[in-house]
Amino acid sequence: MLIDWFTVIAQVVNFLILVWLMKRFLYGPILRAIDARESLIASRLAHAEARMTEARTEGEGFRLRVAEFDRQRAALLRDATEEAEAERRRLLGEARQAADVLIAKRQQALRDDARQLDRAIRKRTLEEVFAISRKTLSDLASASLEERLGEVFIRHLREMDGDAKDRLGAAIGTASDPAVVRSAFELPEGQRAAIRTALNETFSADVHVRFETAPDLISGIEFSVNGQKVSWSIADYLTSLERDVDELLAKGDEDAAAPGPEPEPEIP
Amino acid sequence: MRLSPDEVVFWQSGIFKLNATIVFTWGLMLALTLGAKLITRRLSTDLDRSRWQNLLEIIVTAIEKQIEEVGLGQPRKYLGFLGTLLLFVAAAGLCTVIPAFEPPTGSLSTTVALALCVLVAVPAFGITEQGVTGYLGSYVKPTFIMLPFNIIGELSRTLALAVRLFGNMMSGGMILGILLAITPFIFPIVMTALGLLTGMVQAYIFFILAAVYIAAATRVRTPGPVPETAL
Numbered sequence: 001m002l003i004d005w006f007t008v009i010a011q012v013v014n015f016l017i018l019v020w021l022m023k024r025f026l027y028g029p030i031l032r033a034i035d036a037r038e039s040l041i042a043s044r045l046a047h048a049e050a051r052m053t054e055a056r057t058e059g060e061g062f063r064l065r066v067a068e069f070d071r072q073r074a075a076l077l078r079d080a081t082e083e084a085e086a087e088r089r090r091l092l093g094e095a096r097q098a099a100d101v102l103i104a105k106r107q108q109a110l111r112d113d114a115r116q117l118d119r120a121i122r123k124r125t126l127e128e129v130f131a132i133s134r135k136t137l138s139d140l141a142s143a144s145l146e147e148r149l150g151e152v153f154i155r156h157l158r159e160m161d162g163d164a165k166d167r168l169g170a171a172i173g174t175a176s177d178p179a180v181v182r183s184a185f186e187l188p189e190g191q192r193a194a195i196r197t198a199l200n201e202t203f204s205a206d207v208h209v210r211f212e213t214a215p216d217l218i219s220g221i222e223f224s225v226n227g228q229k230v231s232w233s234i235a236d237y238l239t240s241l242e243r244d245v246d247e248l249l250a251k252g253d254e255d256a257a258a259p260g261p262e263p264e265p266e267i268p
Numbered sequence: 269m270r271l272s273p274d275e276v277v278f279w280q281s282g283i284f285k286l287n288a289t290i291v292f293t294w295g296l297m298l299a300l301t302l303g304a305k306l307i308t309r310r311l312s313t314d315l316d317r318s319r320w321q322n323l324l325e326i327i328v329t330a331i332e333k334q335i336e337e338v339g340l341g342q343p344r345k346y347l348g349f350l351g352t353l354l355l356f357v358a359a360a361g362l363c364t365v366i367p368a369f370e371p372p373t374g375s376l377s378t379t380v381a382l383a384l385c386v387l388v389a390v391p392a393f394g395i396t397e398q399g400v401t402g403y404l405g406s407y408v409k410p411t412f413i414m415l416p417f418n419i420i421g422e423l424s425r426t427l428a429l430a431v432r433l434f435g436n437m438m439s440g441g442m443i444l445g446i447l448l449a450i451t452p453f454i455f456p457i458v459m460t461a462l463g464l465l466t467g468m469v470q471a472y473i474f475f476i477l478a479a480v481y482i483a484a485a486t487r488v489r490t491p492g493p494v495p496e497t498a499l
Binding site for chain 1: 272274289293294300305311312313321324328356375378434
């Protein structure tokens with residue numbers, strides 16, 4: 001007989017024991033481990049998902065904030081640029097004005113210098129001319145130059161034309177102050193008397209005369225009364241000469257400036 | 269020539285005896301239990317795990333999946349019984365490569381014992397699922413006349429289960445014995461390899477048939493008994 005019933009029963013028992021052992025030592029622990037791992041993975045995935053969502057939210061927030069920053073920065077930059085441009089224009093304007101003022105001042109100073117130089121030259125010229133004239137005159141005649149001046153002035157008085165003579169006569173008549181005779185040098189008493197006489201004869205009146213010295217006349221005599229004036233001096237000749245020279249120079253300047261207007265300086 | 273390891277008796281007292289079948293079964297039980305115990309001693313529930321744990325997990329989940337594919341909805345409920353059937357028969361087949369080892373499944377007593385377990389387990393699981401009347405009702409479907417045929421089918425398939433495994437395992441050892449006598453070199457190795465394959469296939473067949481029987485018994489609307497396969 002191939003079937004041994006005791007062995008059959010023993011094997012059934014053995015098998016049942018094995019089932020229990022396997023459940024106890026194999027399936028139970030392994031399945032528990034698998035379940036634990038699955039739940040762990042699930043929780044980690046859920047955690048990762050949550051983190052991802054959180055990160056996405058944060059990222060969105062950051063993106064918005066960055067965009068806001070960009071906008072603000074652009075606005076600030078624009079404002080700053082505009083301000084800087086305005087400031088530049090203002091400074092440029094100020095600089096231009098300052099430069100204009102400086103140029104004007106400089107031109108004024110140059111003009112003043114030129115005028116002073118001019119005056120000095122004129123004065124020097126007059127003195128030279130006077131010196132030369134006087135030397136020449138004193139060489140030519142025995143009489144002094146002052147005497148000749150007095151004679152010339154007296155001749156001018158006597159030869160005065162009617163219109164001017166009438167105006168002076170009227171002025172003498174209405175004058176309350178004495179008439180003034182200015183000369184560069186102290187006139188000798190003889191000449192003073194001669195001038196007085198000439199005045200009295202010319203205007204047919206007793207003219208009160210006061211004599212003064214005025215060095216700026218250089219060489220000449222001036223008679224003034226109540227705003228009216230008659231004079232003769234070398235300075236007059238020199239003045240007319242100077243005027244002629246000035247006119248000539250001015251003409252020369254105009255000709256020089258004629259080719260074109262001065263170009264305006266370029267400012268960046 | 270002996271056909272079964274039952275015939276090798278180490279010790280006997282009355283009806284109690286200790287034959288090779290029982291001893292080798294104990295050996296297998298010890299090996300399986302110790303192996304499982306050693307590997308599951310330090311189980312990791314984290315993502316990193318040992319290779320042995322991985323192997324066991326693969327085996328357990330594969331068995332679970334197979335049970336599910338047969339049609340049993342809650343595989344964990346049947347994993348203990350069906351999985352142990354598979355592991356025991358497969359381990360017995362695998363150990364045939366060890367010299368002097370005689371597979372306990374090569375004894376008709378063992379296969380009858382396993383088939384009897386299936387015979388009891390099928391109605392047990394069926395009643396647990398459907399209730400007594402629900403399960404017993406399946407025997408008289410579609411008509412009352414089918415009752416004897418269903419009972420005969422139940423018994424005959426149990427017998428077929430026992431004899432099929434016994435025949436395959438015994439024949440493997442038998443062929444090997446004969447071949448060793450004729451051509452002692454090389455050829456027996458090929459046959460041993462073939463026997464190994466046979467053992468694995470038989471383990472799978474035994475397991476899957478038991479699963480199918482249980483599935484048929486636990487299914488609520490059973491149209492009829494599952495036809496016996498031609499294996």
